[in-house]
Amino acid sequence: MSKFNKNDNKYIISYAIIMTLVFGSVLAVVALALKPKQDAEVLLEKQNFILKAALGEKAMSTMSDEEITALYSETVKTVVVKADGVKVETEEASINVFKEYKKPKDVRELPVYKVYDQADSNKIKAYVFPVYGKGLWDFIWGYVAVEADLKTLGGLVLDHKGETPGLGARITEQEVQSRFIGKEIFNANGELDAPHFQKGEGNTYEGAHKVDGLSGATITAKGVNNMLDDYLAMYKSFIKAQK
Amino acid sequence: MSTETIEKTNDKVVEVKKPSEPLFSKKRRQLLSNPLDEDNPITIQVLGICSALAVTVALKPTFVMAVAVTAVLVLANVVISALRNTIPNRIRIIVQLVVVASLVAIVDQVLKAYSYDIWKELSVFIGLIITNCIVMGRLEAFALGNKPWDAFLDGLGNSFGYAWIILAIAFFRELFGSGKLFGFQVMPDGYIGNGVMMSPAGACLLLGVLIWIVRSRSGYVED
Numbered sequence: 001m002s003k004f005n006k007n008d009n010k011y012i013i014s015y016a017i018i019m020t021l022v023f024g025s026v027l028a029v030v031a032l033a034l035k036p037k038q039d040a041e042v043l044l045e046k047q048n049f050i051l052k053a054a055l056g057e058k059a060m061s062t063m064s065d066e067e068i069t070a071l072y073s074e075t076v077k078t079v080v081v082k083a084d085g086v087k088v089e090t091e092e093a094s095i096n097v098f099k100e101y102k103k104p105k106d107v108r109e110l111p112v113y114k115v116y117d118q119a120d121s122n123k124i125k126a127y128v129f130p131v132y133g134k135g136l137w138d139f140i141w142g143y144v145a146v147e148a149d150l151k152t153l154g155g156l157v158l159d160h161k162g163e164t165p166g167l168g169a170r171i172t173e174q175e176v177q178s179r180f181i182g183k184e185i186f187n188a189n190g191e192l193d194a195p196h197f198q199k200g201e202g203n204t205y206e207g208a209h210k211v212d213g214l215s216g217a218t219i220t221a222k223g224v225n226n227m228l229d230d231y232l233a234m235y236k237s238f239i240k241a242q243k
Numbered sequence: 244m245s246t247e248t249i250e251k252t253n254d255k256v257v258e259v260k261k262p263s264e265p266l267f268s269k270k271r272r273q274l275l276s277n278p279l280d281e282d283n284p285i286t287i288q289v290l291g292i293c294s295a296l297a298v299t300v301a302l303k304p305t306f307v308m309a310v311a312v313t314a315v316l317v318l319a320n321v322v323i324s325a326l327r328n329t330i331p332n333r334i335r336i337i338v339q340l341v342v343v344a345s346l347v348a349i350v351d352q353v354l355k356a357y358s359y360d361i362w363k364e365l366s367v368f369i370g371l372i373i374t375n376c377i378v379m380g381r382l383e384a385f386a387l388g389n390k391p392w393d394a395f396l397d398g399l400g401n402s403f404g405y406a407w408i409i410l411a412i413a414f415f416r417e418l419f420g421s422g423k424l425f426g427f428q429v430m431p432d433g434y435i436g437n438g439v440m441m442s443p444a445g446a447c448l449l450l451g452v453l454i455w456i457v458r459s460r461s462g463y464v465e466d
Contacts, residue, residue: 012331019338023345030349034356041359162367165300166420166441 047072053145053155054115054126056181057174075116075125080109085237097141101132105234112238115145126154127242129235133227136219138162140171140227146185150239153195156180158224168220176214184208185232185239192236194228197221266392274396278404285408285450286457290376295409296446298368302425305413307361309406311354311369315346316378316405317398322346323386324394330387339382340373347372377405412449416440 004011048068052060063071078092083106092111100108113128126145133140138161147154158171170176183195193209201215214221232239264271284290291312298308322342323330330338351369354362362369372378381401386394417423420440422430439445458464 006329006331007333012334015329015331016334016337019341023341027345027348030352034352037356038352038359041356045359166438 044068047076049143049157049159050076050113050128051115053128053143053157054113056155057178071118075118075121076128077114077116079112079114081112081235081238082107082109083234083237085235085241097130097132098139101139105230108234110231110234112235113143124148127239129231131227131231133223133230135160135163135171135223136168136217137164140220140223142224142227144228144232146239150242151184151186153180153183153185160220163220164217168214168217170214170217171220171224179211182208183211192229192232194225194232196225196228271393271396274393275400275403278397278400279407280404280457281461281463283404283408283457284377284380284401285405286454287461287463288380289454290380291405292450294368294371294375295405295412295450296443297371298365299409299413299416299446300420300441301417301423302410302413304361304364305409307354307358308365308368309402309409311350311365312372312375312377312405313399313402314350315343315372316381316402317395318346319343319378320381320386320394320398321391323382324389324391327387327389335387336379336383339379343378343382344373377401408450408453411453412446415449416445420445 006012044065048060051068051072060068080088080090080092080095082088088109090109095109095111097110100110111130114124115126115128117123117125126147127150128143128145131142131144140158140160140163142156142158144156145154146152156177158177160169160171163169163171180195185192185194187193187209195209195211197211197213198205199213199218201213203212205212278284281287285292285295294308294312299305319339319342323339326338347369350372351362351366354365354369381397385397389397414424417425418429419437421436422428422434437445439448
Protein backbone atom coordinates (compact mmCIF):
# COMPACT_ATOMS: atom_id res chain seq x y z
CA MET A 1 0.00 0.00 0.00
CA SER A 2 3.01 2.24 0.29
CA LYS A 3 2.73 3.27 -3.34
CA PHE A 4 -0.44 5.20 -2.48
CA ASN A 5 -0.31 8.49 -0.69
CA LYS A 6 -2.82 7.96 2.07
CA ASN A 7 -3.34 11.66 2.58
CA ASP A 8 -4.17 12.31 -1.05
CA ASN A 9 -7.76 13.45 -1.54
CA LYS A 10 -8.24 11.07 -4.46
CA TYR A 11 -7.16 8.14 -2.32
CA ILE A 12 -9.46 9.16 0.53
CA ILE A 13 -12.48 9.65 -1.73
CA SER A 14 -12.00 6.36 -3.57
CA TYR A 15 -11.45 4.61 -0.27
CA ALA A 16 -14.72 5.98 1.06
CA ILE A 17 -16.64 5.03 -2.10
CA ILE A 18 -15.30 1.49 -2.25
CA MET A 19 -15.89 0.99 1.45
CA THR A 20 -19.49 2.17 1.13
CA LEU A 21 -20.14 -0.14 -1.82
CA VAL A 22 -18.62 -3.17 -0.11
CA PHE A 23 -20.40 -2.75 3.21
CA GLY A 24 -23.63 -1.71 1.50
CA SER A 25 -23.73 -4.87 -0.58
CA VAL A 26 -22.87 -7.08 2.38
CA LEU A 27 -25.75 -5.61 4.36
CA ALA A 28 -28.16 -5.94 1.44
CA VAL A 29 -27.26 -9.60 0.96
CA VAL A 30 -27.64 -10.37 4.67
CA ALA A 31 -31.01 -8.60 4.86
CA LEU A 32 -32.33 -10.43 1.79
CA ALA A 33 -31.08 -13.79 2.99
CA LEU A 34 -32.66 -13.46 6.42
CA LYS A 35 -35.97 -11.93 5.29
CA PRO A 36 -37.95 -15.19 4.82
CA LYS A 37 -36.91 -16.48 8.24
CA GLN A 38 -37.84 -13.16 9.87
CA ASP A 39 -41.24 -13.12 8.21
CA ALA A 40 -41.82 -16.66 9.43
CA GLU A 41 -40.99 -15.58 12.98
CA VAL A 42 -43.46 -12.70 12.78
CA LEU A 43 -46.19 -15.00 11.48
CA LEU A 44 -45.45 -17.58 14.15
CA GLU A 45 -45.73 -14.96 16.86
CA LYS A 46 -49.10 -13.88 15.51
CA GLN A 47 -50.40 -17.45 15.47
CA ASN A 48 -49.06 -17.99 18.96
CA PHE A 49 -50.78 -14.85 20.26
CA ILE A 50 -54.11 -15.75 18.67
CA LEU A 51 -54.08 -19.26 20.08
CA LYS A 52 -52.86 -18.02 23.44
CA ALA A 53 -55.74 -15.57 23.65
CA ALA A 54 -58.24 -18.27 22.78
CA LEU A 55 -56.88 -21.28 24.64
CA GLY A 56 -54.98 -19.74 27.54
CA GLU A 57 -51.33 -19.49 28.32
CA LYS A 58 -51.05 -22.90 30.00
CA ALA A 59 -52.20 -24.79 26.93
CA MET A 60 -49.64 -23.02 24.77
CA SER A 61 -46.57 -22.92 26.97
CA THR A 62 -45.35 -26.43 26.18
CA MET A 63 -45.97 -26.32 22.43
CA SER A 64 -43.19 -26.30 19.89
CA ASP A 65 -43.21 -23.93 16.92
CA GLU A 66 -44.34 -26.70 14.57
CA GLU A 67 -47.18 -27.72 16.85
CA ILE A 68 -48.39 -24.12 17.03
CA THR A 69 -48.46 -23.78 13.25
CA ALA A 70 -50.22 -27.13 12.87
CA LEU A 71 -52.82 -26.34 15.51
CA TYR A 72 -53.38 -22.91 13.98
CA SER A 73 -54.02 -24.23 10.50
CA GLU A 74 -56.26 -26.93 11.90
CA THR A 75 -58.47 -24.87 14.20
CA VAL A 76 -58.41 -21.24 13.06
CA LYS A 77 -60.58 -19.80 10.30
CA THR A 78 -60.51 -16.15 9.39
CA VAL A 79 -63.00 -13.63 8.12
CA VAL A 80 -62.38 -10.00 7.34
CA VAL A 81 -64.95 -7.43 8.42
CA LYS A 82 -65.49 -3.71 8.19
CA ALA A 83 -66.51 -1.57 11.13
CA ASP A 84 -70.20 -2.04 10.27
CA GLY A 85 -69.80 -5.81 10.65
CA VAL A 86 -70.07 -6.54 6.92
CA LYS A 87 -67.75 -9.22 5.67
CA VAL A 88 -65.43 -8.28 2.83
CA GLU A 89 -63.46 -10.44 0.45
CA THR A 90 -60.00 -9.15 1.37
CA GLU A 91 -57.44 -11.84 2.19
CA GLU A 92 -56.53 -11.97 5.88
CA ALA A 93 -52.83 -12.35 5.08
CA SER A 94 -52.76 -9.06 3.20
CA ILE A 95 -54.08 -7.05 6.14
CA ASN A 96 -51.70 -5.18 8.38
CA VAL A 97 -53.51 -4.11 11.53
CA PHE A 98 -51.05 -1.26 12.04
CA LYS A 99 -51.76 0.17 8.58
CA GLU A 100 -55.49 -0.15 9.17
CA TYR A 101 -55.04 1.69 12.47
CA LYS A 102 -53.83 4.73 10.52
CA LYS A 103 -57.01 4.84 8.40
CA PRO A 104 -60.30 6.42 9.47
CA LYS A 105 -62.42 4.00 11.47
CA ASP A 106 -65.18 3.51 8.92
CA VAL A 107 -62.89 2.29 6.13
CA ARG A 108 -60.78 -0.04 8.28
CA GLU A 109 -60.84 -3.69 7.34
CA LEU A 110 -60.05 -5.98 10.22
CA PRO A 111 -59.54 -9.71 10.51
CA VAL A 112 -61.51 -11.86 12.93
CA TYR A 113 -60.07 -15.23 13.90
CA LYS A 114 -62.58 -17.95 14.67
CA VAL A 115 -60.88 -20.58 16.78
CA TYR A 116 -62.66 -23.92 16.61
CA ASP A 117 -62.59 -26.71 19.14
CA GLN A 118 -59.87 -29.18 18.26
CA ALA A 119 -62.12 -32.15 19.08
CA ASP A 120 -65.26 -30.84 17.37
CA SER A 121 -64.56 -28.89 14.23
CA ASN A 122 -68.07 -27.37 14.12
CA LYS A 123 -67.92 -25.90 17.59
CA ILE A 124 -66.46 -22.43 17.90
CA LYS A 125 -64.32 -22.06 21.00
CA ALA A 126 -63.62 -18.34 20.75
CA TYR A 127 -63.55 -15.34 18.48
CA VAL A 128 -60.20 -13.55 18.51
CA PHE A 129 -60.04 -9.86 17.58
CA PRO A 130 -56.84 -7.92 16.96
CA VAL A 131 -56.62 -4.54 18.71
CA TYR A 132 -54.20 -1.65 18.29
CA GLY A 133 -53.63 1.57 20.17
CA LYS A 134 -51.28 3.98 21.85
CA GLY A 135 -49.47 3.49 25.13
CA LEU A 136 -47.29 6.05 26.84
CA TRP A 137 -44.26 6.05 24.56
CA ASP A 138 -45.31 4.13 21.50
CA PHE A 139 -47.87 1.74 20.07
CA ILE A 140 -49.45 -1.11 21.97
CA TRP A 141 -51.43 -3.94 20.45
CA GLY A 142 -52.89 -7.28 21.23
CA TYR A 143 -55.55 -9.92 20.69
CA VAL A 144 -58.83 -10.17 22.56
CA ALA A 145 -60.60 -13.50 22.71
CA VAL A 146 -64.36 -13.48 23.22
CA GLU A 147 -65.85 -16.82 24.16
CA ALA A 148 -68.55 -18.59 22.19
CA ASP A 149 -71.28 -16.99 24.38
CA LEU A 150 -70.24 -13.71 22.70
CA LYS A 151 -69.98 -11.77 25.94
CA THR A 152 -67.29 -13.30 28.16
CA LEU A 153 -63.72 -12.22 27.62
CA GLY A 154 -61.85 -15.50 27.34
CA GLY A 155 -58.34 -14.14 27.15
CA LEU A 156 -56.21 -11.18 26.28
CA VAL A 157 -52.71 -11.02 24.91
CA LEU A 158 -50.95 -7.65 24.94
CA ASP A 159 -47.70 -6.49 23.46
CA HIS A 160 -45.97 -3.14 23.13
CA LYS A 161 -43.16 -1.39 21.36
CA GLY A 162 -41.56 0.79 23.99
CA GLU A 163 -43.39 0.96 27.32
CA THR A 164 -41.30 1.46 30.45
CA PRO A 165 -39.76 -1.79 31.77
CA GLY A 166 -41.19 -2.72 35.14
CA LEU A 167 -44.12 -0.29 34.76
CA GLY A 168 -46.05 -0.08 31.49
CA ALA A 169 -44.20 -3.03 30.00
CA ARG A 170 -45.92 -5.20 32.60
CA ILE A 171 -48.91 -5.45 30.23
CA THR A 172 -47.02 -8.32 28.60
CA GLU A 173 -46.98 -10.26 31.88
CA GLN A 174 -49.24 -13.26 32.11
CA GLU A 175 -50.48 -12.29 35.56
CA VAL A 176 -51.59 -8.85 34.35
CA GLN A 177 -53.29 -10.17 31.21
CA SER A 178 -55.11 -12.87 33.13
CA ARG A 179 -56.87 -10.19 35.22
CA PHE A 180 -59.17 -9.71 32.21
CA ILE A 181 -60.19 -13.34 31.89
CA GLY A 182 -63.86 -13.97 32.67
CA LYS A 183 -64.81 -10.28 32.50
CA GLU A 184 -67.68 -9.27 30.24
CA ILE A 185 -67.78 -6.89 27.31
CA PHE A 186 -71.51 -6.01 27.37
CA ASN A 187 -73.51 -4.61 30.26
CA ALA A 188 -76.93 -5.81 31.33
CA ASN A 189 -78.67 -3.66 28.70
CA GLY A 190 -76.60 -5.19 25.92
CA GLU A 191 -74.51 -2.07 25.47
CA LEU A 192 -70.79 -2.28 24.96
CA ASP A 193 -68.94 -1.91 28.25
CA ALA A 194 -65.43 -3.23 27.91
CA PRO A 195 -63.54 -4.19 31.06
CA HIS A 196 -61.17 -1.45 32.20
CA PHE A 197 -58.07 -1.17 34.33
CA GLN A 198 -58.97 0.83 37.44
CA LYS A 199 -56.84 3.34 39.26
CA GLY A 200 -54.48 1.82 41.82
CA GLU A 201 -53.31 -1.72 42.22
CA GLY A 202 -53.89 -4.55 44.64
CA ASN A 203 -57.66 -4.17 44.90
CA THR A 204 -60.30 -6.73 44.10
CA TYR A 205 -63.37 -5.56 42.24
CA GLU A 206 -66.90 -6.85 42.19
CA GLY A 207 -68.65 -7.15 38.89
CA ALA A 208 -67.56 -8.07 35.43
CA HIS A 209 -66.19 -4.79 34.07
CA LYS A 210 -63.52 -3.59 36.50
CA VAL A 211 -59.97 -4.88 36.42
CA ASP A 212 -57.25 -4.31 39.01
CA GLY A 213 -55.05 -1.52 37.64
CA LEU A 214 -51.34 -0.99 37.11
CA SER A 215 -49.60 1.09 39.74
CA GLY A 216 -47.13 3.48 38.13
CA ALA A 217 -48.42 2.84 34.62
CA THR A 218 -51.54 4.97 34.49
CA ILE A 219 -51.11 6.12 30.90
CA THR A 220 -50.33 2.68 29.54
CA ALA A 221 -53.35 1.28 31.39
CA LYS A 222 -55.52 4.04 29.95
CA GLY A 223 -54.13 3.21 26.53
CA VAL A 224 -55.25 -0.39 26.97
CA ASN A 225 -58.69 0.78 28.09
CA ASN A 226 -59.08 3.08 25.07
CA MET A 227 -57.80 0.42 22.72
CA LEU A 228 -60.40 -2.06 23.97
CA ASP A 229 -63.17 0.55 23.73
CA ASP A 230 -62.24 1.61 20.20
CA TYR A 231 -61.82 -1.80 18.71
CA LEU A 232 -64.64 -3.62 20.43
CA ALA A 233 -66.89 -0.82 19.16
CA MET A 234 -65.74 -1.64 15.65
CA TYR A 235 -66.29 -5.37 16.12
CA LYS A 236 -69.59 -4.85 17.90
CA SER A 237 -71.85 -5.26 14.89
CA PHE A 238 -69.97 -8.40 13.87
CA ILE A 239 -70.38 -9.80 17.37
CA LYS A 240 -74.11 -8.97 17.43
CA ALA A 241 -74.57 -10.56 14.03
CA GLN A 242 -73.22 -13.89 15.30
CA LYS A 243 -75.99 -14.34 17.84
CA MET B 244 4.10 5.19 8.80
CA SER B 245 5.40 3.72 11.98
CA THR B 246 3.36 0.56 11.76
CA GLU B 247 4.77 -0.21 8.34
CA THR B 248 8.36 0.08 9.46
CA ILE B 249 7.63 -2.30 12.28
CA GLU B 250 6.14 -4.76 9.82
CA LYS B 251 9.12 -4.53 7.53
CA THR B 252 11.61 -5.20 10.30
CA ASN B 253 9.45 -8.11 11.35
CA ASP B 254 9.69 -9.56 7.85
CA LYS B 255 13.46 -9.39 8.00
CA VAL B 256 13.45 -10.99 11.42
CA VAL B 257 11.50 -13.91 9.98
CA GLU B 258 14.12 -14.25 7.23
CA VAL B 259 16.93 -14.75 9.73
CA LYS B 260 14.80 -17.50 11.31
CA LYS B 261 14.27 -15.89 14.65
CA PRO B 262 11.09 -17.56 15.95
CA SER B 263 8.01 -15.36 15.68
CA GLU B 264 6.06 -14.64 18.81
CA PRO B 265 4.14 -17.72 20.01
CA LEU B 266 0.35 -17.64 19.54
CA PHE B 267 -0.21 -17.47 23.28
CA SER B 268 2.85 -15.70 24.57
CA LYS B 269 2.75 -14.03 27.96
CA LYS B 270 2.03 -10.66 26.37
CA ARG B 271 -0.84 -12.13 24.40
CA ARG B 272 -2.30 -13.94 27.38
CA GLN B 273 -2.33 -10.61 29.14
CA LEU B 274 -4.34 -9.13 26.28
CA LEU B 275 -7.01 -11.62 27.28
CA SER B 276 -6.72 -11.46 31.04
CA ASN B 277 -6.00 -7.81 31.81
CA PRO B 278 -9.41 -6.49 30.71
CA LEU B 279 -11.12 -8.99 33.01
CA ASP B 280 -9.82 -7.30 36.12
CA GLU B 281 -7.08 -4.69 36.37
CA ASP B 282 -7.87 -2.99 33.07
CA ASN B 283 -11.59 -3.72 32.95
CA PRO B 284 -13.47 -1.51 30.47
CA ILE B 285 -16.37 -0.91 32.87
CA THR B 286 -14.93 -0.83 36.38
CA ILE B 287 -11.59 0.81 35.58
CA GLN B 288 -12.08 2.74 32.35
CA VAL B 289 -15.79 3.40 33.08
CA LEU B 290 -16.82 2.87 29.46
CA GLY B 291 -20.03 1.27 28.21
CA ILE B 292 -21.98 2.29 31.31
CA CYS B 293 -25.17 3.15 29.44
CA SER B 294 -25.84 -0.37 28.24
CA ALA B 295 -24.65 -1.81 31.55
CA LEU B 296 -27.50 0.09 33.17
CA ALA B 297 -30.11 -0.40 30.48
CA VAL B 298 -30.09 -4.09 29.59
CA THR B 299 -29.33 -5.71 32.93
CA VAL B 300 -32.86 -6.07 34.25
CA ALA B 301 -32.78 -9.85 33.68
CA LEU B 302 -30.08 -12.40 32.93
CA LYS B 303 -31.37 -13.70 29.61
CA PRO B 304 -31.34 -10.45 27.61
CA THR B 305 -28.09 -9.50 29.32
CA PHE B 306 -26.51 -12.72 28.16
CA VAL B 307 -27.62 -12.10 24.60
CA MET B 308 -26.35 -8.54 24.79
CA ALA B 309 -22.97 -9.82 26.00
CA VAL B 310 -22.80 -12.26 23.10
CA ALA B 311 -23.78 -9.51 20.64
CA VAL B 312 -21.15 -7.11 21.96
CA THR B 313 -18.53 -9.88 21.85
CA ALA B 314 -19.36 -10.64 18.23
CA VAL B 315 -19.28 -6.98 17.21
CA LEU B 316 -16.17 -6.05 19.15
CA VAL B 317 -14.08 -9.05 18.07
CA LEU B 318 -15.05 -8.79 14.41
CA ALA B 319 -14.65 -5.02 14.29
CA ASN B 320 -11.24 -5.29 15.94
CA VAL B 321 -10.09 -7.89 13.41
CA VAL B 322 -11.48 -6.04 10.38
CA ILE B 323 -10.01 -2.69 11.41
CA SER B 324 -6.71 -4.30 12.28
CA ALA B 325 -6.56 -6.03 8.90
CA LEU B 326 -7.30 -2.75 7.13
CA ARG B 327 -5.11 -0.63 9.40
CA ASN B 328 -2.39 0.04 6.81
CA THR B 329 -4.88 1.17 4.18
CA ILE B 330 -7.16 3.38 6.28
CA PRO B 331 -6.61 7.08 5.53
CA ASN B 332 -5.90 8.80 8.81
CA ARG B 333 -8.24 11.69 8.12
CA ILE B 334 -11.36 9.51 7.82
CA ARG B 335 -10.38 6.73 10.19
CA ILE B 336 -13.23 7.41 12.65
CA ILE B 337 -15.73 7.26 9.79
CA VAL B 338 -14.26 3.98 8.60
CA GLN B 339 -14.48 2.58 12.11
CA LEU B 340 -18.08 3.69 12.41
CA VAL B 341 -19.04 2.12 9.09
CA VAL B 342 -17.49 -1.18 10.10
CA VAL B 343 -19.12 -1.17 13.54
CA ALA B 344 -22.50 -0.04 12.23
CA SER B 345 -22.52 -2.73 9.53
CA LEU B 346 -21.64 -5.43 12.03
CA VAL B 347 -24.32 -4.23 14.41
CA ALA B 348 -26.90 -4.20 11.62
CA ILE B 349 -25.96 -7.79 10.77
CA VAL B 350 -26.18 -8.91 14.41
CA ASP B 351 -29.58 -7.19 14.65
CA GLN B 352 -30.89 -8.96 11.56
CA VAL B 353 -29.56 -12.35 12.66
CA LEU B 354 -31.16 -11.97 16.08
CA LYS B 355 -34.45 -10.98 14.47
CA ALA B 356 -34.39 -14.13 12.37
CA TYR B 357 -33.21 -16.63 14.97
CA SER B 358 -34.15 -15.22 18.35
CA TYR B 359 -37.22 -13.12 17.71
CA ASP B 360 -38.39 -12.77 21.32
CA ILE B 361 -35.07 -11.49 22.52
CA TRP B 362 -34.70 -9.27 19.47
CA LYS B 363 -37.96 -7.56 20.41
CA GLU B 364 -36.66 -6.92 23.87
CA LEU B 365 -33.17 -5.81 22.87
CA SER B 366 -33.56 -4.25 19.45
CA VAL B 367 -33.09 -0.68 20.71
CA PHE B 368 -29.99 -1.56 22.70
CA ILE B 369 -28.46 -3.62 19.92
CA GLY B 370 -28.57 -0.50 17.77
CA LEU B 371 -26.81 1.36 20.54
CA ILE B 372 -23.82 -1.01 20.45
CA ILE B 373 -22.66 1.29 17.65
CA THR B 374 -22.12 4.02 20.17
CA ASN B 375 -20.80 1.72 22.89
CA CYS B 376 -17.61 3.48 23.92
CA ILE B 377 -15.84 0.19 24.52
CA VAL B 378 -16.04 -0.73 20.83
CA MET B 379 -14.80 2.59 19.49
CA GLY B 380 -12.24 2.79 22.28
CA ARG B 381 -10.66 -0.54 21.43
CA LEU B 382 -10.63 0.18 17.69
CA GLU B 383 -8.98 3.53 18.17
CA ALA B 384 -6.57 2.51 20.94
CA PHE B 385 -5.64 -0.99 19.88
CA ALA B 386 -6.83 -2.33 16.52
CA LEU B 387 -5.40 0.57 14.51
CA GLY B 388 -1.87 -0.22 15.69
CA ASN B 389 -1.77 -3.98 16.11
CA LYS B 390 -1.95 -7.16 14.08
CA PRO B 391 -5.26 -8.99 13.58
CA TRP B 392 -4.48 -11.89 15.95
CA ASP B 393 -3.57 -9.51 18.77
CA ALA B 394 -6.64 -7.43 17.98
CA PHE B 395 -8.76 -10.61 18.10
CA LEU B 396 -7.44 -11.47 21.58
CA ASP B 397 -7.87 -7.90 22.75
CA GLY B 398 -11.46 -7.90 21.49
CA LEU B 399 -12.23 -11.16 23.28
CA GLY B 400 -10.62 -9.98 26.50
CA ASN B 401 -12.50 -6.70 26.57
CA SER B 402 -15.85 -8.25 25.67
CA PHE B 403 -15.45 -10.80 28.45
CA GLY B 404 -14.48 -8.00 30.80
CA TYR B 405 -17.71 -6.25 29.80
CA ALA B 406 -19.74 -9.47 29.89
CA TRP B 407 -18.89 -10.61 33.40
CA ILE B 408 -19.70 -7.21 34.86
CA ILE B 409 -23.10 -6.87 33.21
CA LEU B 410 -23.94 -10.50 34.01
CA ALA B 411 -23.04 -9.92 37.66
CA ILE B 412 -25.28 -6.86 37.78
CA ALA B 413 -28.10 -8.69 36.00
CA PHE B 414 -27.77 -11.59 38.46
CA PHE B 415 -28.49 -9.36 41.45
CA ARG B 416 -31.09 -7.25 39.66
CA GLU B 417 -33.11 -10.24 38.51
CA LEU B 418 -32.70 -12.05 41.84
CA PHE B 419 -33.84 -9.16 44.03
CA GLY B 420 -35.98 -7.33 41.48
CA SER B 421 -38.20 -10.19 40.35
CA GLY B 422 -37.04 -13.13 42.49
CA LYS B 423 -35.95 -15.12 39.46
CA LEU B 424 -32.81 -16.29 37.70
CA PHE B 425 -32.92 -16.82 33.93
CA GLY B 426 -36.70 -16.61 34.28
CA PHE B 427 -37.00 -19.39 36.87
CA GLN B 428 -38.46 -18.55 40.24
CA VAL B 429 -35.81 -18.97 42.93
CA MET B 430 -37.14 -16.78 45.73
CA PRO B 431 -39.94 -18.31 47.83
CA ASP B 432 -43.52 -17.67 46.73
CA GLY B 433 -44.88 -14.37 47.88
CA TYR B 434 -41.54 -12.62 47.47
CA ILE B 435 -42.27 -9.04 46.49
CA GLY B 436 -39.87 -7.73 43.89
CA ASN B 437 -37.68 -4.80 44.83
CA GLY B 438 -38.76 -1.95 42.57
CA VAL B 439 -35.44 -0.12 42.73
CA MET B 440 -33.65 -3.13 41.29
CA MET B 441 -36.01 -3.10 38.30
CA SER B 442 -35.15 0.49 37.45
CA PRO B 443 -31.85 1.71 35.99
CA ALA B 444 -31.21 3.53 39.27
CA GLY B 445 -30.81 0.17 40.99
CA ALA B 446 -28.29 -0.85 38.36
CA CYS B 447 -26.37 2.35 39.00
CA LEU B 448 -26.19 1.58 42.72
CA LEU B 449 -25.06 -1.99 42.08
CA LEU B 450 -22.50 -0.87 39.54
CA GLY B 451 -21.12 1.65 42.01
CA VAL B 452 -20.69 -1.06 44.63
CA LEU B 453 -19.09 -3.37 42.08
CA ILE B 454 -16.62 -0.72 40.94
CA TRP B 455 -15.77 -0.06 44.57
CA ILE B 456 -15.09 -3.76 45.25
CA VAL B 457 -13.02 -4.28 42.12
CA ARG B 458 -10.98 -1.14 42.63
CA SER B 459 -10.30 -1.64 46.30
CA ARG B 460 -9.13 -5.18 45.52
CA SER B 461 -6.76 -4.10 42.77
CA GLY B 462 -5.73 -0.88 44.52
CA TYR B 463 -6.56 1.21 41.46
CA VAL B 464 -6.77 4.95 42.03
CA GLU B 465 -7.85 7.53 39.45
CA ASP B 466 -5.01 9.74 38.35
